[in-house]
Amino acid sequence: MRQWEAIYDKWKNSEHLDDQLKQELDAMRDQPDLLEDAFYTDLAFGTGGMRGVLGPGTNRMNRHTIRKAVHALGRYLKKHYVNVHDRGVAVSYDSRHMSREFAVETAKVLGAHGMKAYVFDTLHPTPLLSFAVRYLGAAAGVMITASHNPPEYNGFKVYNDDGGQITPDEAAAITDEMASIDDELTVPYLEQSELEAQERLIWVGRDIDHAYLKYLEAMSQLDSAEQKRAKDLQIVFTPLHGTAHHLVLSGLQRLHFHQVDVVEEQVEPDPAFSTVDSPNPEEHQAFTMAMQRGKQTQADILIATDPDADRLGAAVKDANGDYTVLTGNQLGALLLDYILKHTDRQLLANARMIKTIVTSELGRRIAESYGVRTIDTLTGFKYIGEKIRQFETTGETFLFGYEESFGYLISDVVRDKDAVQAAIATCEMAYYWKKQGKTLDKALQSLYDAHGYYIEDMVSWKLTGKEGMETISDIMQAARTETMADIGGMPVQTVEDYWAGERITPGKEQTEPIKLPKDNVVKFLLAGDCWVCLRPSGTEPKLKCYVGVCGNHEAESRKRLTDLTAAMNEFLNRVSS
Structure with missing residues (x-):
């Protein structure tokens, strides 16, 4: 037996x-x-x-x-x-x-x-x-x-x-x-x-909800008089059959966002998530019903939370009047800029923005423009929460934390990503920019104009079973040992091996230590603020390849993204064959 x-x-x-x-x-x-x-x-x-x-x-x-x-x-x-x-x-x-x-x-x-x-x-x-x-x-x-x-x-x-x-x-x-x-x-x-x-x-339940909502009110960047005014912003919200419905609506109502149209078919908790292929706001299909409702109501913004309400997705009108789903990097950059724009400059010297090592470098550039230091963590919001706890002894001030996978944190009364906070802040931000005559899409373009056109992508390879795990191991070993002068025509400036805890500069004998916990990750920093990163998934039999680029304009960035992705595909196919 x-x-x-x-x-x-x-x-x-x-x-x-x-x-x-x-x-x-x-x-x-x-x-x-x-x-x-x-x-x-x-x-x-x-x-x-x-x-x-x-x-x-x-x-x-x-x-x-x-x-x-x-x-x-x-x-x-x-x-x-x-x-x-x-x-x-x-x-x-x-x-x-x-x-x-x-x-x-x-x-x-x-x-x-x-x-x-x-x-x-x-x-x-x-x-x-x-x-x-x-x-x-x-x-x-x-x-x-x-x-x-x-x-x-x-x-x-x-x-x-x-x-x-x-x-x-x-x-x-x-x-x-x-x-x-x-x-x-x-x-x-x-x-x-x-x-x-x-x-x-x-x-x-009720007492905790009330206390939390009081913190949401205090989180607002609007002055007290503006908070009490009815807001001219048409919102469509879907909780995707999950937990966020009551708290998001309550938070919006407290700040007098009254024009909120909820996707009724997706309000009721449904363990089968029967109206979506996947209840994940990272996937555009999750916005199908919200977009239909938005077109009917001429909504300014669409927001969607995942079932446990720790991830938020947002869709905004583009130049053609169609809805486009923002990436996690884009929404994070917009929120960061909005918070910084409304924070007293005297408070920024000791303030810290936290992001993960696979999150866009656009956030770092925005923070730098306000004199704010960025701290990088390993992938996973638990590391951001752990860093916030350390601030209690270092005297540093948490300002904002985010990761590319639709996770954001504004107030540190919570120590994990919080889609309820992010939903309220995103709607407030959209209202602010609407008063300035801009959509969030135009506000994002302004950030690109000021800091460079940053775009990112992630490709994952599903490699199951014992053979798949061995292939992942072979690929990670090759990434660590093969000398690559360039990737996709972009010169390699630094290689970060998070398992060895070393930052290596090609052509130099000395290495620099990485002051983060060990993790099976290799990141290549390239010229022009471009980079690629390889990381096995911690929860699925997958190898993830993250790519980030910057260019002077969209066409240049798109080409760099295509070239880097093709080069990494070629590398992975060669090593795994």
Whole structure:
């Protein structure tokens, strides 16, 4: 008998197995390939938590794998935090299948550890979970979400007491605790009714929403008189069947944005996300219904949030009057410029803008023009949150943080990307520029005129299985060892190897250290503020190639982008063949 078959038999015959899962296992009994995939390994607990397909098995998201993860978290908290039983853990969830049930399971296992669980009484965005951890003084937070993954997925994200995603060291410690749990089917837990009676399961919501919305008002760059005026801006908003509807509308209403047309077909939480191919505002198809509504109402701006409301997409009118979806880099640059334009110059000397190493260099140039220093982090918003925490001891001031994948943070009362904040700020920014006689598209063109025409792209190669992982390893090794004088005709000026922690200048013997954590990333800095970067995905069997260019005008930049992308495709095909 193979190992996975033994684990399958243990589940099938266990008296502790959830009844629904038992029925699903019974339906799978004649599908050995499906059973093997469900049991051949344990669902991995990565740097932020775990994410996977729903269903029975150790390699699936279900009540038992959730209980195991929470049991490990409880053990970890008791070892590393003081007063953890009273401080408790904040728990939230999105609109996906089983999200509320998994939130309650989290509370039931924490209760067996003697810990309070503050659980939102309705589905709420991920940034509200981050805010709640800090607002309640909790020892940790748990968010049940799979972000914008397909409907068959769900996930379990862990936040530390600062409201940021757990660090790699914290994740490793929780992973060690999980490895010491022999049987996920016998994890101790208490019943919901018992916990409610003992006030160890505490339902929260309205007070936290109110406090958060007060911070949103304070975040506005408008003066108090302007905030109170009705705004002449026609907005179309879609929450894409997720969690953002109430808070985005409430935030806009507080600033007197009353002309908000919601895509009604996409308002109701729907775990199947039935009106879109993917509930991801990075993909233009997610805006199909919003664009149709926008044309009917002559909307100035369209905004869309992903299911757990940590990513925001925006579409604006171009020179032809058609809607175009801004990239994450473009919207981030516009927001940064808007914030800087409205910040007292005396406060900027100690202010910091934070972006990831694969985010556009346009942001750096905008910040420089205001005398603001830019700090780079590795890919992942948890690193931006970690840097904000460091500012509490260095005396630096957080101004704005963003990444190319539609994640933005304006106020550090949240320590993760926040689409609710970004939605309010984007509409306010669009209103400001409309009063100046500009669309956001024209405002973006002004930034290009002032700083250079920056555009970016990302291409990913899906390489599955053992052979795929070996190919990714070969490509990364070649990127580190092959000498490339130029890429696509652009001279290589510096090579940054984040695994070795070294910045190498071709032709020079000495290297410069990179003061960031180790990561399997290689970045080539080219002439003219152009660059390419190779990075294996942390969540999928993919190799990602990021390309960024700058030119004096659009045609020049488009050609450079095409040449660099073609050169990297040629390199990848050669190495992988």
